[in-house]
Amino acid sequence: MSLKSGSAAEPGVGTLEVPDTGSRANPVLMAVAGSACISASAVFMKLSDTNAGTAAFLRCALALVLLVPLAWREVRRVGRRPLRYQLMDIGAGVLLGVDMVFWAASVLNVGASVSTVLLNIQVVFYPLLARVISKAPLSPRFLLLAPVMLLGVALASGAIGHAESGSNPVAGVAYGTAAGLAYAGYLFLMRLGGGRQHSVSPVCVSTAAAAAAAGIMGGLWTGIDLNPGWPAWGWLIMLAFIGQVVAWLFITAALPKLAPNVAAALLLLQPVMAFGLGLLIGERPTLTQAGGCALVVAAVWYNSRPAKASAAA
Numbered sequence: 516m517s518l519k520s521g522s523a524a525e526p527g528v529g530t531l532e533v534p535d536t537g538s539r540a541n542p543v544l545m546a547v548a549g550s551a552c553i554s555a556s557a558v559f560m561k562l563s564d565t566n567a568g569t570a571a572f573l574r575c576a577l578a579l580v581l582l583v584p585l586a587w588r589e590v591r592r593v594g595r596r597p598l599r600y601q602l603m604d605i606g607a608g609v610l611l612g613v614d615m616v617f618w619a620a621s622v623l624n625v626g627a628s629v630s631t632v633l634l635n636i637q638v639v640f641y642p643l644l645a646r647v648i649s650k651a652p653l654s655p656r657f658l659l660l661a662p663v664m665l666l667g668v669a670l671a672s673g674a675i676g677h678a679e680s681g682s683n684p685v686a687g688v689a690y691g692t693a694a695g696l697a698y699a700g701y702l703f704l705m706r707l708g709g710g711r712q713h714s715v716s717p718v719c720v721s722t723a724a725a726a727a728a729a730g731i732m733g734g735l736w737t738g739i740d741l742n743p744g745w746p747a748w749g750w751l752i753m754l755a756f757i758g759q760v761v762a763w764l765f766i767t768a769a770l771p772k773l774a775p776n777v778a779a780a781l782l783l784l785q786p787v788m789a790f791g792l793g794l795l796i797g798e799r800p801t802l803t804q805a806g807g808c809a810l811v812v813a814a815v816w817y818n819s820r821p822a823k824a825s826a827a828a
Contacts, residue, residue: 523828542772546781549765554788556758557627558796560619563750567619569732570742570751574615577755579719586719593712594674596720604717607704608724614727616732617694625673625687628793629800632671632786632808634693636743637666640699641778648703656817665815670807671800703776706771712770722759787812 536702560570590596595606614634621630625756639661668691669675673684703716733739743751773781790808793800 516659536747536770539775542769545776546582546769547770547784550761550781550784551788554631554785556762557618557622557631557789558571558792559750559754559758560622560714561627562741562796563747563754565740565743565747565751566733566737567623567740568737569743570619570754571612571615571729572726572733572739572754573741573743573751574759575612575722575729577752578722578759579726581756581760582719582722589713593716596713596716600704600717601720603704603707604720605724607701607717608619608721609728611698611706611721612730613732614694614697614701616736617690617697619683619828620737621690621694624683624690626682626793626798626800627796628786628790628798629671629682629804630691630809631674631789631813631822633668633687634694634698634786636665636668636695637699637702640696641702644699644703647705647751653751660817661813664811667807667812671804671811673801673804675803675807678826690787698735706743706778715764718760718763722763731762771779 560574563570565573618630618634621633624630625633642651642653642657646653665803669688673682673687703722705721730739767780786808790800790805
């Protein structure tokens with residue numbers, strides 16, 4: 516994932532260091548790094564043992580502790596971000612806040628591993644948004660494989676076949692689908708507004724807007740516990756700093772460098788990694804759920820293959 520020169524940062528041990536974000540950085544590798552950070556988010560959220568509104572709001576609010584000084588430093592160095600793009604960042608952040616509340620609810624209903632697969636229904640929504648708004652073409656393979664992806668999501672959730680004991684697949688699908696749609700809108704707006712001098716500022720503004728949206732939505736729906744205690748605070752801090760700050764500094768800067776279908780495919784690494792992490796914390800999806808996850812990954816992988824490779828196959 517390609518970051519702008521000197522414009523993104525990640526937390527080090529005791530200090531904040533700005534990684535090399537020159538134009539030669541590989542956008543694919545950066546997208547993989549961001550996906551790896553996000554893949555742990557569902558596990559952190561589940562281990563915090565907080566409700567959906569609390570996890571979504573505090574995730575964003577805690578992330579601002581790092582993002583605000585980094586954004587201030589960036590503005591001093593390269594100037595203010597144009598108002599047009601700031602408005603895009605705010606709109607994207609509102610969608611991100613909605614996504615996070617629904618996604619957290621999905622985690623509580625179907626588990627960390629499966630919920631991350633459900634979120635990646637954005638693999639279908641994101642190219643469709645790009646087609647409707649910016650006229651980006653849809654490949655014939657996407658049109659053929661989109662129903663296969665949706666079938667895989669239904670199997671992964673347990674809506675079709677057998678679900679993990681104690682889960683609620685109907686609610687999980689509903690929340691996961693809503694989260695995936697909002698997430699696709701977030702990705703699309705951030706892609707439109709990226710690719711310029713700023714990469715920290717967009718993440719900071721969108722995270723602040725997400726905190727506001729999650730605070731309102733979560734407060735009205737589940738309530739927000741501002742004193743969840745320990746170890747909840749520890750898991751929420753990790754969720755904020757790793758799953759929010761580091762991950763999105765990488766991903767936000769990479770999206771403008773990647774075609775919509777390629778970006779969606781790379782971000783699908785998130786459920787693969789999250790599935791494995793879910794197993795490590797004791798989740799046991801059923802065989803049909805594991806098959807659904809594999810079906811989604813296989814379909815998106817095939818859809819993202821270069822045209823020459825598919826022609827030769």
